[in-house]
Amino acid sequence: MKFISTSRLTIFLLAAALLFYPLVLSGPFYLDVGVTFLLAAISASAWNIVGGYAGQVSVGHSMFFGLGAYMPLLVYTQWGWPPIAGIPIGILLAVGMAVVIGTPTFRLTGHYFSMATIAVAELIRISVGTWDFLGAAIGLQGPATGRGWWDLTFRGELPYYYIFLAVLGLVLFTTAAIERRRFGYYLSAIKASERAARSLGVPVRQTKLQALALSAAFTAIAGSLYVTKTGFIDPDSGFGILISVQMVIVAALGGAGTLFGPLLGALILIPLQTATNTWFGGGGSGLTYILYGGIIVVIARFEPGGLFELWHRLAPRLRKRAHAA
Amino acid sequence: MLLDAKNVSMHFGNFRAVADADLTLEEGEIIGLIGPNGAGKSTFFNCLAGEMIPTKGKIVFAGTDLTRAAPEAHARAGIGRTFQVPITFTDMTVLHNVMVGAFLRHPHRNDARDHARRIVELTGLRADQPARSLGTPGRKRLEIARVLATDPRLLLLDESLAGLTPSELREAIALVRRIHETGVTIVIVEHIMEVIMTLTKRVLVFNQGHVIAAGTPEQVVKEDSVIEAYLGRAHRRRPPATPPPHAGEG
Numbered sequence: 001m002k003f004i005s006t007s008r009l010t011i012f013l014l015a016a017a018l019l020f021y022p023l024v025l026s027g028p029f030y031l032d033v034g035v036t037f038l039l040a041a042i043s044a045s046a047w048n049i050v051g052g053y054a055g056q057v058s059v060g061h062s063m064f065f066g067l068g069a070y071m072p073l074l075v076y077t078q079w080g081w082p083p084i085a086g087i088p089i090g091i092l093l094a095v096g097m098a099v100v101i102g103t104p105t106f107r108l109t110g111h112y113f114s115m116a117t118i119a120v121a122e123l124i125r126i127s128v129g130t131w132d133f134l135g136a137a138i139g140l141q142g143p144a145t146g147r148g149w150w151d152l153t154f155r156g157e158l159p160y161y162y163i164f165l166a167v168l169g170l171v172l173f174t175t176a177a178i179e180r181r182r183f184g185y186y187l188s189a190i191k192a193s194e195r196a197a198r199s200l201g202v203p204v205r206q207t208k209l210q211a212l213a214l215s216a217a218f219t220a221i222a223g224s225l226y227v228t229k230t231g232f233i234d235p236d237s238g239f240g241i242l243i244s245v246q247m248v249i250v251a252a253l254g255g256a257g258t259l260f261g262p263l264l265g266a267l268i269l270i271p272l273q274t275a276t277n278t279w280f281g282g283g284g285s286g287l288t289y290i291l292y293g294g295i296i297v298v299i300a301r302f303e304p305g306g307l308f309e310l311w312h313r314l315a316p317r318l319r320k321r322a323h324a325a
Numbered sequence: 326m327l328l329d330a331k332n333v334s335m336h337f338g339n340f341r342a343v344a345d346a347d348l349t350l351e352e353g354e355i356i357g358l359i360g361p362n363g364a365g366k367s368t369f370f371n372c373l374a375g376e377m378i379p380t381k382g383k384i385v386f387a388g389t390d391l392t393r394a395a396p397e398a399h400a401r402a403g404i405g406r407t408f409q410v411p412i413t414f415t416d417m418t419v420l421h422n423v424m425v426g427a428f429l430r431h432p433h434r435n436d437a438r439d440h441a442r443r444i445v446e447l448t449g450l451r452a453d454q455p456a457r458s459l460g461t462p463g464r465k466r467l468e469i470a471r472v473l474a475t476d477p478r479l480l481l482l483d484e485s486l487a488g489l490t491p492s493e494l495r496e497a498i499a500l501v502r503r504i505h506e507t508g509v510t511i512v513i514v515e516h517i518m519e520v521i522m523t524l525t526k527r528v529l530v531f532n533q534g535h536v537i538a539a540g541t542p543e544q545v546v547k548e549d550s551v552i553e554a555y556l557g558r559a560h561r562r563r564p565p566a567t568p569p570p571h572a573g574e575g
Binding site for chain 2: 180181182185186188192193195196197198199200201202203204
């Protein structure tokens with residue numbers, strides 16, 4: 001009972017902190033860090049549904065992110081529609097892509113599945129980079145100034161912050177609902193052993209596909225959010241492998257397959273990344289790769305369960321020590 | 326007839342792991358599959374569970390042809406199986422493990438949990454224990470509980486009682502009896518003759534892919550072909566009058 005009340009309190013404090021963050025730490029810099037943090041948390045939480053809960057480590061989620069990012073600007077540049085109209089198109093395409101990609105690749109397991117997702121994402125990135133309809137290597141540009149609220153171009157970042165926060169809330173709420181349902185139990189069973197899961201009547205392929213489709217839909221939304229904020233997209237910032245890798249690292253750092261793991265991961269990684277970018281300026285852009293690589297090595301070697309598991313292991317010991325003192 | 330497996334054969338390249346095996350089961354039976362290592366019991370068992378598609382033959386369960394159906398379809402049809410080496414969902418509690426099975430017939434969480442609790446009680450496990458902390462006997466028991474939660478009509482036990490201490494074995498035998506009494510038909514693959522002799526009314530003996538004998542356990546262990554398969558030709562047809570050479574040494 002006590003555990004439930006403390007975790008409720010933690011959630012409440014976390015929600016309050018996120019709600020009031022822009023009011024406490026105001027100014028464009030902090031706001032930008034906040035928005036970047038939210039976007040990373042949304043993407044990683046979306047990835048977490050299939051990568052964490054179902055244990056199907058996709059390293060190609062940029063394909064869904066990119067679709068979500070490209071569609072709003074595509075409908076704007078091609079037909080002059082408001083970018084917001086491209087969001088549902090992006091989601092639909094991402095879900096369709098998930099089914100098309102998932103059907104063959106889910107026959108593979110473990111590393112083979114991961115490698116297949118990398119290959120497909122890279123193929124898409126390279127194709128988009130040569131396709132004039134999508135702006136080829138130069139990319140697409142959104143409306144410079146909004147023609148109305150529906151263009152979602154705000155002068156400050158504050159509105160973006162709260163829109164992103166609402167979406168993060170939606171993703172986490174959905175994930176929490178999955179955890180409690182048969183679907184969530186089936187995902188955990190699949191992660192533990194597909195063979196055992198099938199013997200118990202779990203429709204493994206179908207369940208994995210549903211997880212991927214849902215994950216893809218939320219990842220596409222993340223891409224759309226990103227592009228409404230930046231107003232610009234090119235193959236690398238939409239379909240680049242760094243986008244996929246960031247989702248994996250953020251989720252794994254905090255704890256893949258846990259509700260708040262991606263949030264915790266983003267809370268640590270994004271300030272760290274911002275700091276290295278600020279200290280080393282544009283010349284340090286390669287540093288992100290080094291940072292990611294270092295984190296992968298550390299997590300894989302010392303704490304594959306992420307920080308949440310580390311905490312679960314350490315907390316009882318710390319409590320005991322506190323009692324003894 | 327609950328199960329009718331006819332001419333089931335499984336070839337791996339030129340190797341015939343199972344050759345023309347037949348098995349018919351009536352509802353409520355409990356039978357044993359025995360045979361030396363590599364005799365084809367497990368392969369035949371995996372064909373029945375849907376994990377392998379037989380090269381030849383036909384498997385009909387409760388009027389439905391399941392020969393080429395996937396393992397999950399077997400579970401839905403009412404065939405449950407355990408694994409020789411238990412596959413435990415170690416990140417979950419005992420109850421959650423069993424709930425995964427219970428969800429098959431009870432899609433809503435509360436119903437599944439209630440059903441799983443009943444099964445956990447029946448099998449004598451502790452619901453809130455982390456599955457990770459179970460030893461081999463506990464994991465074998467959990468394996469049975471989990472599949473039992475899918476409400477199988479036919480339960481296939483793959484050496485679920487191997488590697489237990491004598492007292493654990495007695496408990497496990499009692500558990501299988503209890504399950505059988507609820508009306509579940511059971512097929513047991515087992516090396517331990519004590520299990521086969523006490524639990525089953527009928528056994529099938531496999532050797533080199535073939536069913537070499539069938540009958541009651543008492544009949545079967547006296548058959549020459551069975552003795553030969555287990556012990557080799559030298560032990561065949563020893564005249565009962567002559568005492569074995571060097572008696573008392575071995």
